[in-house]
Amino acid sequence: xxxxxxxxxxxxxxxxxxxxxxxxxxxxxxxxxxxxxxxxxxxxxxxxxxxxxxxxxxxxxxxxxxxxxxxxxxxxxxxxxxxxxxxxxxxxxxxxxxxxxxxxxxxxxxxxxxxxxxxxxxxxxxxxxxxxxxxxxxxxxxxxxxxxxxxxxxxxxxxxxxxxxxxxxxxxxxxxxxxxxxxxxxxxxxxxxxxxxxxxxxxxxxxxxxxxxxxxxxxxxxxxxxxxxxxxxxxxxxxxxxxxxxxxxxxxxxxxxxxxxxxxxxxxxxxxxxxxxxxxxxxxxxxxxxxxxxxxxxxxxxxxxxxxxxxxxxxxxxxxxxxxxxxxxxxxxxxxxxxxxxxxxxxxxxxxxxxxxxxxxxxxxxxxxxxxxxxxxxxxxxxxxxxxxxxxxxxxxxxxxxxxxxxxxxxxxxxxxxxxxxxxxx
Amino acid sequence: xxxxxxxxxxxxxxxxxxxxxxxxxxxxxxxxxxxxxxxxxxxxxxxxxxxxxxxxxxxxxxxxxxxxxxxxxxxxxxxxxxxxxxxxxxxxxxxxxxxxxxxxxxxxxxxxxxxxxxxxxxxxxxxxxxxxxxxxxxxxxxxxxxxxxxxxxxxxxxxxxxxxxxxxxxxxxxxxxxxxxxxxxxxxxxxxxxxxxxxxxxxxxxxxxxxxxxxxxxxxxxxxxxxxxxxxxxxxxxxxxxxxxxxxxxxxxxxxxxxxxxxxxxxxxxxxxxxxxxxxxxxxxxxxxxxxxxxxxxxx
Numbered sequence: 001x002x003x004x005x006x007x008x009x010x011x012x013x014x015x016x017x018x019x020x021x022x023x024x025x026x027x028x029x030x031x032x033x034x035x036x037x038x039x040x041x042x043x044x045x046x047x048x049x050x051x052x053x054x055x056x057x058x059x060x061x062x063x064x065x066x067x068x069x070x071x072x073x074x075x076x077x078x079x080x081x082x083x084x085x086x087x088x089x090x091x092x093x094x095x096x097x098x099x100x101x102x103x104x105x106x107x108x109x110x111x112x113x114x115x116x117x118x119x120x121x122x123x124x125x126x127x128x129x130x131x132x133x134x135x136x137x138x139x140x141x142x143x144x145x146x147x148x149x150x151x152x153x154x155x156x157x158x159x160x161x162x163x164x165x166x167x168x169x170x171x172x173x174x175x176x177x178x179x180x181x182x183x184x185x186x187x188x189x190x191x192x193x194x195x196x197x198x199x200x201x202x203x204x205x206x207x208x209x210x211x212x213x214x215x216x217x218x219x220x221x222x223x224x225x226x227x228x229x230x231x232x233x234x235x236x237x238x239x240x241x242x243x244x245x246x247x248x249x250x251x252x253x254x255x256x257x258x259x260x261x262x263x264x265x266x267x268x269x270x271x272x273x274x275x276x277x278x279x280x281x282x283x284x285x286x287x288x289x290x291x292x293x294x295x296x297x298x299x300x301x302x303x304x305x306x307x308x309x310x311x312x313x314x315x316x317x318x319x320x321x322x323x324x325x326x327x328x329x330x331x332x333x334x335x336x337x338x339x340x341x342x343x344x345x346x347x348x349x350x351x352x353x354x355x356x357x358x359x360x361x362x363x364x365x366x367x368x369x370x371x372x373x374x375x376x377x378x379x380x381x382x383x384x385x386x387x388x389x390x391x392x393x394x395x396x397x398x399x400x401x402x403x404x405x406x407x408x409x410x411x412x413x414x415x416x417x418x419x420x421x422x423x424x425x426x
Numbered sequence: 427x428x429x430x431x432x433x434x435x436x437x438x439x440x441x442x443x444x445x446x447x448x449x450x451x452x453x454x455x456x457x458x459x460x461x462x463x464x465x466x467x468x469x470x471x472x473x474x475x476x477x478x479x480x481x482x483x484x485x486x487x488x489x490x491x492x493x494x495x496x497x498x499x500x501x502x503x504x505x506x507x508x509x510x511x512x513x514x515x516x517x518x519x520x521x522x523x524x525x526x527x528x529x530x531x532x533x534x535x536x537x538x539x540x541x542x543x544x545x546x547x548x549x550x551x552x553x554x555x556x557x558x559x560x561x562x563x564x565x566x567x568x569x570x571x572x573x574x575x576x577x578x579x580x581x582x583x584x585x586x587x588x589x590x591x592x593x594x595x596x597x598x599x600x601x602x603x604x605x606x607x608x609x610x611x612x613x614x615x616x617x618x619x620x621x622x623x624x625x626x627x628x629x630x631x632x633x634x635x636x637x638x639x640x641x642x643x644x645x646x647x648x649x650x651x652x653x654x655x656x657x658x659x660x661x662x663x664x665x666x667x668x669x670x671x672x673x674x675x676x677x678x679x680x681x682x683x684x685x686x687x688x689x690x691x692x693x694x695x696x697x698x699x700x701x702x703x704x705x706x707x708x709x710x711x712x713x714x715x716x717x718x719x720x721x722x723x724x725x726x
Contacts (some may be wrong), residue, residue, distance in 0.1 A: 003690040007625050016433035083588065085569045086562045088615045095433040097613055109590055116592035224430055238446045242479040250478060256443045256594065261429065285477040293429040297442040297475070310450055334590055348595045351450070408593045417599040419589045 014090075017223055019120035020099040020147070022111045022138040027124045028155045032193035033087060033100055036215065039200035042089035084114045093219040103134055108367065108382035109334045111138065112422055115145040116408070119223045122214075124153045127160045127190070131173045133368045139174075140367050143181040144330060144384065144424065146401055148226050150178075151187045151217060158192040162205040180370060182401075185221075189214050227294040228403045232260030232268075233321060233396075234314040235350035235406070240299060252283055252299035253308055258350065258405040259398075260316070262300070263291045270306055271313045271323060271396045277304040294405075311352040313396045321396040321406055327356075327389040328426045329400075330365070332382075335413060335420030339379035339387075345420065346412040347391055350405065355392045355414075362386040386426070400424035434622050437614055438471065443594065444573055444610035445475040448555050449482050451598040452606070455555040456513070456548070459485040461497035462673040463630060464559030467611060467619055469504060470628050484511035486547060486556070488540050491518035492654045492675040500631040515547035545581040548605060555598070555606045563615045573612055579603040617696050624689040633670045634692065636684045641666050647680035671696075 021029050036042075087098040099114030101107065103124075115121060121142035125135050142150050152174055160166045167190040178186060189198055190209055197203035200215045212220070240252040262268075266279045281288045283299040292298045300314060308314070315321060333339050339358060347356040364376040365384045372386075379385045389409075400407030411421035431439065448455050457472065459465045472481045487501060505512045517539050520526045525546075526539050548556055562569045572588055574596045589597055598606055611619070623630065640651040642661045649655060651663045654677050668681040669692075686692045 003624055003688070004627060006690075007621050007693075011432040011434060011621070011625075014433045015430060016436045083570050083585065086613070087569065088563045088613075090433075090615070090617070095615075095618070113590040113592055224428070227429075229429055237443070238450045240476060240479045244478075247478045252478075254446050254475070256439060258594075283477075285474045295436060295439055296431065297439040297446070299477075346599065348597060350594070405594055408595065410592060410595045410597065412597055412599055417597070417601065419591075419597045422590070422592050 014092075015094050015223060016097065017094050017120065017218060017221075018097045018099065018118050019122060019218065020101060020111075020114040020118040020142075021122045021124070022101050022103045022114070022141070027103070027126045027134075028193045029100070029103065029124050032122075032124065032153065032155065032191075032199065033098060035193045035196055035199045036098075037087065037089050039196060040089050040091055040215065084110050091215070091219055096218065103138065105134075105137065105367075106382060108137075108141065108384070109332060109422075111141050112145060112332045115141055115147055116404075116422070118145075118147050119226050120149040120151060120218065120221060121147040122151050122153055124155050125170055125174070127154050127156045127166055127170065130170045131177060135174070136177060136369070137367050139178060139181060139183070140370060143183055144332075146182070146404060146424070148223070149185040149187070149221055150183050151189060151214065153193075153214065154188060154190045155193050157190045157197065157203075157206065158195055162190075162192075162197075162203070164206070164208045167206075167209070187211075187217060187221075189217065228259040229261055229293060230259070231319055231321070231398065231403065232262055232266075232314075232316040233258040233350075233398070233403065233406050234262060234300065235352075236308055236310055236312045236314065237351045239309060250301075251305070252301055253314065254297070254299045255351070256297045257292050257294045259294060259403050260319075261291055261293045262298075264288070267317050268302070268314050269317045269320065270308050271315060271320070272394055273307065273312070275304075275306045276317055277302040277306055279303075311350075313350065315396070321398045323394050323396055325391045325394055327391060327395065327397060327409065327423075329387060329389060329409065329423035330384060330426065331379075331387050331411070331421045331423040332384050333379050333421050334381065335418065336381060337413075337420075338381075339383075339385070339421065341377060344414065346414050347389070347395075347409055348412065349395045349397065349409045352395055354395065356389050356411070358387050358411075359390050360388040362388065387423070389423070397425050399426060434618060434625065437611075437618060438474075438622070440613060441471045441610040442475040444596070444608065445472055445557070447596050447598070448557060448608050448610075449476070451596070452555040454551070454553050455483040455557060455608075456486045456551060456553040457481070457483055457557040458544075458559075459487050459501065459512075460559070460673065461487070461493070461501050461631065462559070463619055463623065463634065464561065464611060466504070466628060466630065467614075467623060468557065468559045469508060469510070470623075470626065471610065473508065481508060481510050483557070484513050484551075486513045486515065486544075486551070486553075488515045488544050488547065489517065490540060490675050491516065492652075492677050494633055494650070494670075494673065494676055494679075496631050496633050497673055513547065513551060515543045517543050520546070541581075548581070553605060554600070555608055557608045557610065559611055560609050561614050561616075561619075562612050571609060571612065573609055574598055575607040575609065576600065577605050577607060581605070583607075617693070620689065620693045620696055624693060630689070631673065633673055635688070636667050636669045636686050636691075638665055639668050639681065640664070641668060641681055648682070650676050650679075650681055652676045 085100045089096050101111045101114035123138045171188050191198040198213045236253045237255040269276050280303045281301040282292050344357050347354050361377045363372040363374045398406040407425045409423040410419050413420045520543050572591050640663050641648045642663045669684040686695050
């Protein structure tokens with residue numbers, strides 16, 4: 001077998017899984033990540049030695065696995081995670097991307113960022129403290145961002161003598177609370193990240209637990225249905241026109257499939273024009289392919305010469321997104337200046353760049369209790385609110401719960417160009 | 427039909443998406459090309475992203491004058507093959523013109539001098555987006571880097587004030603004079619890069635494969651013997667079979683004892699090694715946060 005064939009065979013089953021972790025200074029999140037990397041042998045010797053030296057300099061006992069994730073100078077000095085950090089490890093089954101985010105309320109925006117592309121969310125609970133405000137906040141964010149799978153890691157079991165009652169009590173408390181959320185797949189693991197129990201290796205201290213270890217879960221959870229394969233959505237990103245003799249009339253619409261399965265010969269409609277045509281070919285450098293599905297980047301060629309450009313969307317004739325200028329969304333505010341009711345912002349949606357006005361703040365959501373505060377109209381950094389937006393031109397939207405790509409928007413401050421809001425369309 | 431992409435195809439698709447976003451959102455992008463495998467991968471992905479069109483931006487090489495000669499040979503042949511336009515920013519010229527002063531001493535390196543030449547080249551070409559092949563798994567400060575990384579008018583990075591990046595939405599808005607650094611292969615690991623290059627049968631510089639070379643040891647790292655490095659008393663030059671895991675300047679790129687003759691051997695070596703890829707880079711070892719410090723000033 002040639003090398004290429006060997007790699008192809010090896011890759012047949014290696015999916016990419018993105019997960020996010022949120023946690024505070026003390027609940028052992030960085031230790032958990034360090035443990036996953038260390039026990040799956042993804043930490044290199046020189047990294048380990050650097051951590052060892054650093055721990056020693058700080059006068060800490062043992063090697064502080066948290067030093068692996070805290071990369072910025074300020075983070076290492078203060079012993080906290082400020083920003084989203086991305087970590088990578090793989091096992092023969094899967095490749096993992098960890099978006100490691102800080103858990104404190106002032107970093108809600110970082111949690112939202114890390115959660116936006118995740119398949120799985122890990123929520124950490126300190127077994128000594130049980131379900132606290134922060135646990136609820138993390139679960140609420142995971143549910144708002146529609147992360148398909150939620151794993152509750154009940155950590156520091158060693159500090160409660162690995163007692164099953166403590167685990168069951170916390171599990172029950174969490175389940176009671178989670179019944180108010182939209183969580184499709186909920187899973188619990190009792191563990192000690194510090195000692196390694198039930199992270200990669202099965203715990204010898206908790207034989208009452210018959211579920212899987214965290215790594216086993218991450219390796220096996222079914223993520224094949226996390227994309228929308230039903231509603232065909234192709235936001236046109238870039239038009240390829242080579243203008244060479246060989247490709248004189250070539251006009252390819254390049255983009256990444258946001259939903260559904262596109263096939264050669266499909267009848268399609270262009271938005272906003274409403275013109276229809278057929279897919280002549282789905283092109284790649286390796287040649288034409290028969291069908292394309294999310295999240296593939298491809299180039300579509302159409303039978304007819306129609307006017308299509310960046311920001312347009314190609315969809316199926318009988319399955320269209322909502323073509324509208326009125327958008328209702330849950331918005332997480334990122335900006336230093338509060339959200340201005342009646343304020344104007346740039347709005348990015350798929351490959352569209354337009355302007356909008358926030359017409360109304362319906363309510364502010366208390367992200368610790370889910371309480372809707374109808375009186376509070378001042379939306380500050382890290383707040384989450386339900387808003388009504390009017391765009392200057394039509395956008396082609398789906399509900400966020402149907403499609404995370406066509407159901408999301410960001411708002412940009414036109415004076416500073418900063419991204420100030422992230423919205424999930426209702 | 428099972429609608430599932432393997433992890434390399436998913437990474438490929440993500441990178442192509444970013445490359446196309448750059449071509450669509452910016453007026454005058456440029457691809458920073460170092461001659462290393464990551465920038466070779468970038469060129470390969472760019473070919474795919476714009477096929478059958480040509481890559482719609484030039485390549486920029488910051489030439490320190492301390493390159494391995496093999497790097498320059500490879501660069502020139504790639505430029506010919508892709509028909510891309512090549513721009514060279516020369517550190518030697520900036521020294522000759524008196525703009526910069528060479529570092530002195532045993533461990534002298536032109537690594538720091540690259541930053542100024544890079545910034546000057548970006549300014550001269552009026553580039554508003556510079557594509558780079560940096561990866562988040564390389565180094566801890568890079569783990570915090572965005573795909574679209576905003577730089578102020580001095581080219582500086584402010585790690586505490588980065589724009590959040592969510593979903594597929596990349597905000598490339600900026601004021602006049604500011605630019606973006608863009609890292610389409612952020613999510614690739616070293617092993618991903620090698621597996622993909624093998625899968626796609628991409629031609630690579632010979633430096634990556636085991637070859638005989640005159641080397642000497644300094645602070646636990648093997649360095650190639652060349653005119654650019656002043657040797658300390660007691661440093662003995664020996665011929666050994668080595669290869670490069672990363673390609674940078676001869677003055678700061680450590681070589682590794684290796685028997686890897688094919689890309690398959692390299693993959694096996696990478697999969698089993700216990701040292702990080704940049705472990706041989708003396709420029710990273712100057713302090714615990716030397717990458718963060720350099721990046722803030724405008725380094726790659």
